[in-house]
Amino acid sequence: MRLSPLGDRALRIEVGSTIDEETHARVRAVCARLAARVVPGTIELVPAFASVTVFYDPLLVPRMAGGDDVGAYARFAALVTHALTDLDDATLLPARTVEIPVCYGGEYGPDLESVAQQHDLSAEEVVRIHTAGDYVVYMIGFSPGFAYLGGLSPRIATPRRAEPRTMVPAGSVGIGGDQTGVYPLASPGGWQLIGRTPLVLFDAARAPAALLAAGDRVRFRPIVPNEYAERVGG
Numbered sequence: 001m002r003l004s005p006l007g008d009r010a011l012r013i014e015v016g017s018t019i020d021e022e023t024h025a026r027v028r029a030v031c032a033r034l035a036a037r038v039v040p041g042t043i044e045l046v047p048a049f050a051s052v053t054v055f056y057d058p059l060l061v062p063r064m065a066g067g068d069d070v071g072a073y074a075r076f077a078a079l080v081t082h083a084l085t086d087l088d089d090a091t092l093l094p095a096r097t098v099e100i101p102v103c104y105g106g107e108y109g110p111d112l113e114s115v116a117q118q119h120d121l122s123a124e125e126v127v128r129i130h131t132a133g134d135y136v137v138y139m140i141g142f143s144p145g146f147a148y149l150g151g152l153s154p155r156i157a158t159p160r161r162a163e164p165r166t167m168v169p170a171g172s173v174g175i176g177g178d179q180t181g182v183y184p185l186a187s188p189g190g191w192q193l194i195g196r197t198p199l200v201l202f203d204a205a206r207a208p209a210a211l212l213a214a215g216d217r218v219r220f221r222p223i224v225p226n227e228y229a230e231r232v233g234g
Contacts (some may be wrong), residue, residue: 001030001087005073005079006053009043011080016050019150023050024138028092028215030084037083041076047214049148055078076195095136097217100182100197102131102173104227108196110156115158115175115192126194127222129153135218145184145202145210147184149218152180171197173220184210198223198231 002014013030016023029043030052041060046053056074061079069075103113104127117124135149142148157178165188168174172183174191183189184201201211212218223231 001084003077005055005077008073009055009058011054011056011073011077013052013054013080013084014050015052019049019138020152021136024136024150024215025092026087027052029087031214032092033084033087034080039076039079039083041072048141085151092215095215095217096213097219098212099219099221100199101221101223101231102195102197102225102228103225104130104173104195107227108225108228109194110121110127111161111174111192112194115156115194118158119156121156126156129156130175130180131220131222132196133180133220135220137212137214137216139214140210140212141204143183143185143212144186144204145212147201147212147216147218149180150178152178154178158192160190161192164188165193168193169196169198171201173197178188195220195222196228 004012006012015026015030027047031047034045039151040062041056043055043057056076056204061072061076063069064075105123112123112126116126133151133153137147138150139148140146158175160176167186168183168189170183170186172193173195174181174193182197182201199211202209
């Protein structure tokens with residue numbers, strides 16, 4: 001691991017340089033350890049693909065006993081390093097599995113046919129491959145509650161659109177390169193849209209606000225337009 005400052009109120013812990021489940025497990029292990037052994041001054045832990053950023057309050061970081069004191073970052077980094085001792089022994093809790101119902105194609109997935117054509121597949125085959133995947137939430141980013149999901153089959157990995165849309169409806173399920181994800185809020189976006197879910201991925205009035213969190217496993221389940229309409233209306 002490599003620690004480095006990120007501004008004057010954050011510390012970045014790099015645990016790897018690749019996007020894969022082994023690196024992700026190390027990210028989760030760091031978060032689990034620092035959640036169990038809270039370093040004084042810690043405000044928030046933010047996991048990413050291959051790193052964890054720890055936001056802290058410099059005024060709350062304890063001063064060293066005896067001798068000349070050093071800056072808040074050096075003190076905080078020393079405490080974090082000590083907390084992460086023997087990290088390999090950290091035990092991770094079992095991952096939570098979340099099922100997301102999706103209405104594929106048509107007005108809900110306007111790029112489904114294009115994705116199928118790019119891979120010489122039928123739309124039905126794309127849906128079958130997408131719903132057969134076992135996905136892992138590597139990180140949350142881009143917008144509140146947006147989960148970057150790893151585990152997409154190379155058979156349907158598709159580059160982003162040449163021209164992003166100025167507005168993508170909330171709940172849209174897309175493919176961007178070798179990842180898939182769900183837009184939690186209406187926003188601009190350039191991923192290939194293959195479907196839409198009636199689930200609310202982010203609600204500021206809910207606790208927790210985001211449906212998904214780093215480390216979760218995700219499975220997609222196909223639904224018909226009538227079920228989508230009923231769930232949205234209900």
